[in-house]
Amino acid sequence: MEEIKNIKKQRRKRDIEKGLAIFVFLLPGLLLFISILIAPIAVSVYRSLYDWNGFSEATFIGFNNYIELFTNGSIKFMTSLKNSLILAFFSVFIQLPLALLLALLLGRGVKREKTFLSIFFMPVLISTVVIGQLWLKIYNPDYGLLNRFLDAVNLGHLKHVWVGDVKTALGSIIVPTVWQYVGYHMLLMYAGVKGVDIDLREAAMLDGATKWQVDKYIVIPIIKPILRVSVIFAVTGSLKTYDLVRILTEGGPFQSTEVPSTLLENMLFLRNRYGMGSTISVMLIILCFAFALLITAAFKEKDD
Secondary structure (H helix, E strand, O other), rough: OHHHHHHHHHHHHHHHHHHHHHHHHHHHHHHHHHHHHHHHHHHHHHOOOOOOOOOOOOOEOOHHHHHHHHHHHOOOHHHHHHHHHHHHHHHHHHHHHHHHHHHHHOOOOOOOOHHHHHHHHHHOOOOOOHHHHHHHHHHHOOOOHHHHHHHHHOHHHHOOHHOOOHHHHHHHHHHHHHHHHEEEHHHHHHHHHHHOOOHHHHHHHHHHOOOHHHHHHHHHHOOOOHHHHHHHHHHHHHOOOOHHHHHOOOOOOOOOOOOOOHHHHHHHHHOOOHHHHHHEEEHHHHHHHHHHHHHHHHHHHOOO
């Protein structure tokens, strides 16, 4: 009995020592995670409950900022959210299918496969500021490549002030956004496609399946976890988008391209409403988290 008790004590001691070692090794990362992610979120939640201009004493107003955000039409939060959701729609239903198509084609082992990968991924490596300036030049109404191309093909009547018109400004943002990140999602999906067992492909081909049937019934179901990640990244990235909108339109004209991030900047630095700006940031966190959960649940239902 004494030996059994001693063995149990030694096991408990080893378990405690292992747990302590794990805690010690995790502590630096945990502290970093709390200081960089959790603490700023907590501060934003706290500030969202106050009316504060950044200088004078803050006044506690409870959830009034949240109520005003959804009821005050002059803030245009719902407009900004609608624009982000439109961008998310095009990202999911144009950008991702195109990325999947490229991944499937390159995953078959085409000639100069690595060269094509580099070419398609290159826009991801370029700074978004540079891309924004590039597309500003393309959209320029006087010397822009797009209007000059329309002239060259006798479609001069379609020339436009692309980023300055309410009807075309949002579309002018969607095009470079889709173009820039196709390569990013393509690379994620390509890695999944290349990870599919070659024996499964060959067995299906021997049974008479075409390459597209192999992709449809074997490859795509296997890479569903990667597709789920890409959908989450596309949707949450659209909700958080800022830089291209800031460079191309600054949220105009007449807030027709406003997104939550540019509206947040407007509230903080132009209107000096730090409480409302914090409220928008909290809503962005909630929306991104909610969409991530919904997308994960939707993919689970399909698997079931």
